[in-house]
Amino acid sequence: MKIWNKRLSTLCLASMILVAGCGGGKQGADTPAQDNGAKTDKKITYDMFFSLGIPEYPENGGEAKAKIIQGMEKAGITNVDFKVSLMGSEYTTKLNLLASSGELPDFFGVDTTTLTQFIDQGLIMPLDDLLKDAPHLMKVIPKERWEGVTFDGKIYAIPSGVREEPFNSPNTNGLLIRQDWLEQTGLKQPTTLDELHAVLNAFANNDPDQNGKKDTFGLGGSKTSQFNVVFGAFGVNPYFWTERDGKIVKGFTLPETKEALAVLQQWYKEGLIDPEFPVMEPKQFETRVTNSKVGAFEYDAFSVDPKGATLPEALVKATPTAKLMMVTPPKGPDGKMGYPEVNPYAGGALKSISAKTEQPEKLIQMLDWSVSDDENGGVNLLTYGEENVDYTYDKEKNLIAQTSTYSELYQKGFSNPVRFVQVVDRRWTNDNVRTALETASKDLIKNELWKAVPAQLDYPDLENKLWLEYFVKIVTGTWSVDKYDEFVQKYYQQGGQEIEKQANEEWSKNK
The missing domain is CATH 3.40.190.10 (Periplasmic binding protein-like II)
Structure with a gap:
C-alpha cells in the first residue's frame, strides 16, 4: 500500500545540483557487495548524516573516533568505521537532494513527514528483523514509540530512548x-x-x-x-x-x-x-x-x-x-x-537506515552498543567522553559531573554528533532541576496521534x-x-x- 501518492518528486526535482554521495556503506576495494543477505566481516564505513549545527565537530571525527572504535572492538564489534556529517537549517533540503540523486547516507535523521515519503519511495529499510538482535535499543526505547514509526506492520525508524530515572522524561x-x-x-x-x-x-x-x-x-x-x-x-x-x-x-x-x-x-x-x-x-x-x-x-x-x-x-x-x-x-x-506531552519524534529524534546500506546487521550492533550502559557499553563514552578526563560519575548520587564543556567535547569528537541514537539522560542535573523536571512530566495532556x-x-x-x-x-x-x-x-x-x-x-x- 502506498503511504503517500505524491510529493517527493515535487520536493526534490526542482534542483539539479550535484550533491556528493554519502550512501551505501563503503567497504574495502576488495570487498564484494552483500549477496542475498549473506554476512561478511570485511571492514565497512557507515556514512551518517544528522541535523545538527555544530561547527566545532571535526570532519575526520577527531581524537574521539579511535576511542569509540576501540570501545566497539572491546564489545566484540570489529571492522567498523563511521563518518558523521552535520548540517543545520538546510538539513531537510540537503537530505531530499541526496534522496533524489540516489545517494542517501546509510544512517540519517528524519522527521515524520520525510519518513513517510521515503518509505513510499522504497528508500528506507524495514528494521524488524534487525531489531531482534538489539536488546539494548528495545529496552531503552519505550514500546509505544515504535507505533509511530510502524507502517503496514513494519518498523522503519529508530525513535529516541529514555533512561528509567523519572527526571529523564522528555517533558521539560x-x-x-x-x-x-x-x-x-x-x-x-x-x-x-x-x-x-x-x-x-x-x-x-x-x-x-x-x-x-x-x-x-x-x-x-x-x-x-x-x-x-x-x-x-x-x-x-x-x-x-x-x-x-x-x-x-x-x-x-x-x-x-x-x-x-x-x-x-x-x-x-x-x-x-x-x-x-x-x-x-x-x-x-x-x-x-x-x-x-x-x-x-x-x-x-x-x-x-x-x-x-x-x-x-x-x-x-x-x-x-x-x-x-x-x-x-x-x-x-x-x-x-x-x-x-512533548512530540517524541521531533527535533531529529528519528533515525532511519537506507535501503542500500550494506551489512545493516553490523550497523544495528553498533547502534545497540551506543545506548548500552553495560560494562563495555558505549553510552557514557559517546555522551560524556572519557571518564575521569571529561567527566566523573558519583554512583551513589547517580550524578555525572562534566569537567569538559560541550564545545570541548565537540572538538574532541564526543557528545551530540556521535550520539547515534538519542537517549534522554539528565544525570548531570542537580536536585532542584530534577524536581522541576519531574513536576513538568507528572501530569500530561496526551496526543493520540503523532503521525502526519x-x-x-x-x-x-x-x-x-x-x-x-x-x-x-x-x-x-x-x-x-x-x-x-x-x-x-x-x-x-x-x-x-x-x-x-x-x-x-x-x-x-x-x-
Whole structure:
C-alpha cells in the first residue's frame, strides 16, 4: 500500500545540483557487495548524516573516533568505521537532494513527514528483523514509540530512548513562577485556575518588584506562546488529537477550547497578560523576563537553576534575589490539569537506515552498543567522553559531573554528533532541576496521534494561520469568544474534515 501518492518528486526535482554521495556503506576495494543477505566481516564505513549545527565537530571525527572504535572492538564489534556529517537549517533540503540523486547516507535523521515519503519511495529499510538482535535499543526505547514509526506492520525508524530515572522524561516545559514575588505578595503556589488568577492579579497590581510603579504583568509570552497551562486545565491542547466518542478530533475543535479562550480573554482584559505577546519575538520576551516585567511564563525546567541556562543567569544577575520555580499544572473547574506531552519524534529524534546500506546487521550492533550502559557499553563514552578526563560519575548520587564543556567535547569528537541514537539522560542535573523536571512530566495532556497524514500537507494553513488568527484575536478581545464557533466551521469546510478522516484511519490501525 502506498503511504503517500505524491510529493517527493515535487520536493526534490526542482534542483539539479550535484550533491556528493554519502550512501551505501563503503567497504574495502576488495570487498564484494552483500549477496542475498549473506554476512561478511570485511571492514565497512557507515556514512551518517544528522541535523545538527555544530561547527566545532571535526570532519575526520577527531581524537574521539579511535576511542569509540576501540570501545566497539572491546564489545566484540570489529571492522567498523563511521563518518558523521552535520548540517543545520538546510538539513531537510540537503537530505531530499541526496534522496533524489540516489545517494542517501546509510544512517540519517528524519522527521515524520520525510519518513513517510521515503518509505513510499522504497528508500528506507524495514528494521524488524534487525531489531531482534538489539536488546539494548528495545529496552531503552519505550514500546509505544515504535507505533509511530510502524507502517503496514513494519518498523522503519529508530525513535529516541529514555533512561528509567523519572527526571529523564522528555517533558521539560511548564509554568515557571517568580517564587520571590510569591513571597513578596504573601501568596502560595497556585493549584487551581482561580488561585493562578489571584497570583497573576497580585503580580500585575501589587508592585511585586517594589519599585513603586505599576509596570509588571502576571503572565508573559511571545508570539509563539499558546498558554498551554490554561488549555490543560480544561483537559485539552489545541494542536493535539483527542479521543472522543470512539474517534479522534483536533483539540481546537472541542468546546473545552472555547472555555479556555474565554478565561484567557478575561485575563487579558484585566491586564494580567502582557498585551504585546502577539507581536513579541522570543528574544524580546526573554528580555521582559530578565528585566522583571513578568512573574509567570511557560519555559523549561532547567531555568530553576541560575547556573543552568542563559535566561535565569541573566535574571539573577539583574536581580540577585530572583528565584524561579516550576509549579504543578493548576486544575480547572472540572479537576482537569496537565502540560502537553512533548512530540517524541521531533527535533531529529528519528533515525532511519537506507535501503542500500550494506551489512545493516553490523550497523544495528553498533547502534545497540551506543545506548548500552553495560560494562563495555558505549553510552557514557559517546555522551560524556572519557571518564575521569571529561567527566566523573558519583554512583551513589547517580550524578555525572562534566569537567569538559560541550564545545570541548565537540572538538574532541564526543557528545551530540556521535550520539547515534538519542537517549534522554539528565544525570548531570542537580536536585532542584530534577524536581522541576519531574513536576513538568507528572501530569500530561496526551496526543493520540503523532503521525502526519497527507491532508495536513494539503491544508497547512488551517493550523499555521487560521487557528492562530482566531486564537490571537479572541484572546486580545478583538473578536468575541463566540467567534470561535466560526473557526470550527471554517476548519472543517476548508479541509479539516479530510484531515480528521485520514487521521482516524491511521489511528484505528494501532488501536
